[in-house]
Structure formats: C-alpha cells, structure tokens
Amino acid sequence: MGIPFVDLKAQYFTIKDQIDQVVSDVIGSTQFIGGKRLDDFEANFASYVDGKYAVGTSSGTSALHTAFTALDIGKGDEVITASNTFIATAEAISHTGATPVFVDVVDDSLLIDPAKVEAAITQRTKAIVPVHLYGQSADMNAINDIAARHSLIVVADAAQAHGATLDGSRKALHGKATCFSFYPGKNLGAYGEGGMVVTDDADLVERMKRLRNHGSKDKYTHVEVGYNYRLDTMQASILDVKLRHLDTWNASRHSRAERYDAAFAGGPVWPVGEAPGRRSVYHLYVIRTENRDRLLDEMGKRGIGVGIHYPLPLHLQAAYAHLGMRPGDCPVAEKAAGEILSLPMYAELSDDMVDEVVAAVNEIVG
Ligand SMILES: Cc1ncc(COP(=O)(O)O)c(C=O)c1O
CATH class of the missing domain: 3.40.640.10 (Type I PLP-dependent aspartate aminotransferase-like (Major domain))
Structure with missing residues (x-):
C-alpha cells in the first residue's frame, strides 16, 4: 500500500x-x-x-x-x-x-x-x-x-x-x-x-x-x-x-509525531525534535540521516511520499547569487540540507501507516 x-x-x-x-x-x-x-x-x-x-x-x-x-x-x-x-x-x-x-x-x-x-x-x-x-x-x-x-x-x-x-x-x-x-x-x-x-x-x-x-x-x-x-x-x-477543527487536527499530528519519535528513539535516523519550551504543530515531520539520498529514492519506490524542506539553503540559490554568499557561510543549514527528509504527516495518518513508514525506514537505512 x-x-x-x-x-x-x-x-x-x-x-x-x-x-x-x-x-x-x-x-x-x-x-x-x-x-x-x-x-x-x-x-x-x-x-x-x-x-x-x-x-x-x-x-x-x-x-x-x-x-x-x-x-x-x-x-x-x-x-x-x-x-x-x-x-x-x-x-x-x-x-x-x-x-x-x-x-x-x-x-x-x-x-x-x-x-x-x-x-x-x-x-x-x-x-x-x-x-x-x-x-x-x-x-x-x-x-x-x-x-x-x-x-x-x-x-x-x-x-x-x-x-x-x-x-x-x-x-x-x-x-x-x-x-x-x-x-x-x-x-x-x-x-x-x-x-x-x-x-x-x-x-x-x-x-x-x-x-x-x-x-x-x-x-x-x-x-x-x-x-x-x-x-x-x-x-x-x-x-x-x-x-473549528484545527486544534483537533494539530493534536492528532502531535500524537503521530510522538509515535514516530518513540519508534526512532534508538536510530537509525534522528528526528528534528521540539526545542525547549516549544510545542510544535508538526506541519512537517523531519528526520535526519547520512543516507538521505538512498532513503529518498527507496521510499519513492515503495510509494511512500517524502519531501526535502529544503534541499538548497537560500544563500546558495541562483536567485541570490548577487549577494555573494558562498558554501561554508551557513554550515549548519548546508549540512542539514543533505540529511533531512520529511515523512508523511497529517491528522488522518493512522497508527498503522506510521508503523509502515517506520518499518520502511528501518529496512532501508537500519
Ligand atoms: C516558511 C514559509 N514562508 C512563506 C510561505 C509562503 O506562503 P504562500 O505559499 O501562501 O505564499 C510558505 C509556504 O508556502 C512557507 O512555508
């Protein structure tokens, strides 16, 4: 499926x-x-x-x-x-x-x-x-x-x-x-x-x-x-x-994120978690892995929707070349861009679907 x-x-x-x-x-x-x-x-x-x-x-x-x-x-x-x-x-x-x-x-x-x-x-x-x-x-x-x-x-x-x-x-x-x-x-x-x-x-x-x-x-x-x-x-x-439904939907997203977090607690990928004092509404559920490109490719082959937010930091985009910024100017964002992958995340995602995504991730990069 x-x-x-x-x-x-x-x-x-x-x-x-x-x-x-x-x-x-x-x-x-x-x-x-x-x-x-x-x-x-x-x-x-x-x-x-x-x-x-x-x-x-x-x-x-x-x-x-x-x-x-x-x-x-x-x-x-x-x-x-x-x-x-x-x-x-x-x-x-x-x-x-x-x-x-x-x-x-x-x-x-x-x-x-x-x-x-x-x-x-x-x-x-x-x-x-x-x-x-x-x-x-x-x-x-x-x-x-x-x-x-x-x-x-x-x-x-x-x-x-x-x-x-x-x-x-x-x-x-x-x-x-x-x-x-x-x-x-x-x-x-x-x-x-x-x-x-x-x-x-x-x-x-x-x-x-x-x-x-x-x-x-x-x-x-x-x-x-x-x-x-x-x-x-x-x-x-x-x-x-x-x-009128947004609180319910956001709560559901949060509980899906908790399920992903628990499953990934021991690796093989690292979720971008909530920072101190924050409660996220998980517009995106983002994980990091050094094997991102393989994961991206394999998830696609299995019909599991994934995305990269965002693949190239803005200071390196052609549209902003005139600013003269170079690779190395934002090292954290640059490194992350090669490691991040957004997994399916929405209120209607079932526990079974989360488990299936997790199983696929573990199989591919575990
Ligand atoms: C962080 C961020 N800023 C601005 C926008 C622009 O919003 P819109 O697509 O509604 O113009 C988006 C969404 O697309 C976004 O994710």
Missing part, C-alpha cells in the same frame, strides 16, 4: 457536509469579495492565535510583503532571516527593495540561530524575520531581546505554525506583525491560495487593509500605490469552517 505525503481528500471527507454547505452559501450570496464572512474569519483567526487584529491576504507571500511594506521596510534596508526557509520569506523582503541577509540555523531545531542574527546586525539592519519552521516557534525570547537592544522590527513568518506555542503561549510567537499561509497543504489550508497578517497595532491594520486593496481608502480614492492582495470570501469562509 502506498502512503501519500499529504492527503487533502481524506481531510475533506471528514468535513464534507460543512464545506459543501458553506461553498453553496457563498455562491448563493454572490458576495465573493469582502463582507461579513471575511470579517468573521479575520476576527476568529486573530483570536485563535491570540492576536488583536488580522488582515486576510491572497497568500502567505503577499502577507509578508504587505507587512514589510506597511512597516516601511524598503530600499537601503537589510532584513535578517534564516537561510533554511522557503524562498517566499526572502522574496517578500526583496520585493520591497530591501536586502535579505541570510544567517545560519541551530543544529537541533534547524531554526534561526539568535547568535548569528546578532552577529549579522549592521547600521542598515531594519528588521529580523524569524521563521517558525516545520511547525515550531523560533527562539522568540532571544530574538525579541536582540531586537529590543538594537531597535529592530520583528516580523514573524508563521506560515507553517498555526497554533504552535512557546512557553505555553501562542502570543509568544508574534512579532510586530506575524504572517501565516493558507496554502492547501498547510495545517490550516485553503482550497486555493490565502494568507493572513496578525498584529496588535491598529494603525498597521489600517495601512495593511489599504495596501491589500489598491491603496484605497474609499472606493476609487487611492491614497498610495497598493496591490490586489485580498483574501477572497470563498477561501475565508472555507477556512473559517476548517479553523
């Missing part, structure tokens, strides 16, 4: 009636942009992640770009982020005209290394973008401390971490603004594209709402050059239904 890497159909079938109903309601209402359903989802999501306000956007990438732009991050500024993240984090920085500065990650968690952040600060540094990768919080206590001492803005990329906690708190993951993605495979995934910025700053909300809608204050009154970055009402309505 094959085991997919993600199974969005399995999830859909558990909530089919609720989803079909809301889709039909939205079509019947013909309110496809804005309206009460969007406002409700924004309020519900803000409350879920323990923030004051939320601004829906067309994707996680546009959420980051909207937040950076609203915070006046732009040309001449440097923004420090992790080299081990999806490229969208850096693209959103680049699209403001600012320069991303990639730093290495901590070996245990593969999350941004606060010591490397501090060492990378220059006169031009304006912001730090910690990424809550794989579903767990970066070391926000250390990052916030550095930011406060150097008067820097923190914008958190929480695209993979809806509902994660640090020291028991969801609030602890937040920066001045915190950005989420609702890409379909995310823990809270749309049936299309979507994103969200959460903040406690009402002025920032006003600017972000303007920016996402062509810089409009009122219809056809454009006070600045903005974007079409709106979260559409259909996606917001679907996400609002799914939000």
